[in-house]
Amino acid sequence: MRDYVIITDSSCDLDAQYREPFGIRAVKMHYTLGENNYDSDLDWQNVSPKQFYDAMREGQKVRSAQVNVEEYKAAFKAILDEGKDVLSISCSSNISASVKASYVARDELKKEYPDAKIICVDALRACQALGILVMTAGELKAEGKSIDEVAEWVEKNKLTSNMVGSVDKLTYLKNAGRVSAASAFFGGLLNIKPIIVADALGRNFACEKVKGRKASLLRTAEIVKENYLDVPHQKMFISHADCLEDAEELKKMIWEQLGKEIPIYIGYVGTSVGSAVGPGMIGVHYFGKEVTLNKE
Secondary structure, eight states, X not given: OOOEEEEEEGGGOOOHHHHGGGTOEEEXXXXXXXXXXXXXXXXXXXXXXXXXHHHHHTTOOEEXXXXXXXXXXXXXXXXXXXXXXXXXXXXXXXXXXXXXXXHHHHHHHHHHOTTSOEEEEEOSOOHHHHHHHHHHHHHHHHTTOOHHHHHHHHHHHGGGEEEEEXXXXXXXXXXXXXXXXXXXXXXXXXXXXXXXXXXXXXXXXXXXXEESHHHHHHHHHHHHHHHBOOOTTOOOEEEESSOHHHHHHHHHHHHHHHTSOOOOEEEEOOHHHHHHHOTTOEEEEEEBSOOOTTOO
């Protein structure tokens, strides 16, 4: 059995401590902050989280860009030239077109490497909901599973990767074209906080509305309880856009809801997702009941 490498994109929000033990590689998305262009670096080597989110608070515009075909080809080719196969697990196609670029790169490289396997999976997930799928793929590889077995597991289980959370201000979603100006204005005026989940189509979907930040954190914890399952390879991340205190409070709320103190890891929402949701966004990512919301 040929060795293989798991590769993802920088929307997974997994820093080095979660990637390196499994040899996981990442292709970088991009963003523009003010007048400067950057790679979406998972380890925040170019711009710190504080600098990034403070710039957004100060009104600087942030625009994100996907991974293109040539970047995927270069990343895949580096692996293939090592004599290894490729398992690529990408951000939801309903959030980013990057996965489509991976398909084109795969098809072009198959002509040059006819004996190699290049498997590309649309995870239908982003942020650390994508991250926990990628980490689990790494764990399964370490257990000796083949590339086909791991790819099949990801396809079968990707909708069990749950995401629920909320944004602090609708302004940033408005700027990113995700909500109307009127919705953002009245939402801010009334202190309305949308509860957002990743639906079965891989979109971020506002399923409820509550009033006030604390209420949004509590409702998030309640939804975690409703869908959480004790399953193999369970892992839970809270991702936050520069609101660590809220993340710590949410962690305690989840423990209270579940009635036990399970391991919960806290990390930053990266630039790929953060550019749209803005500072104050908070989300929980974990394995649970299969997501059926908006399933067609």
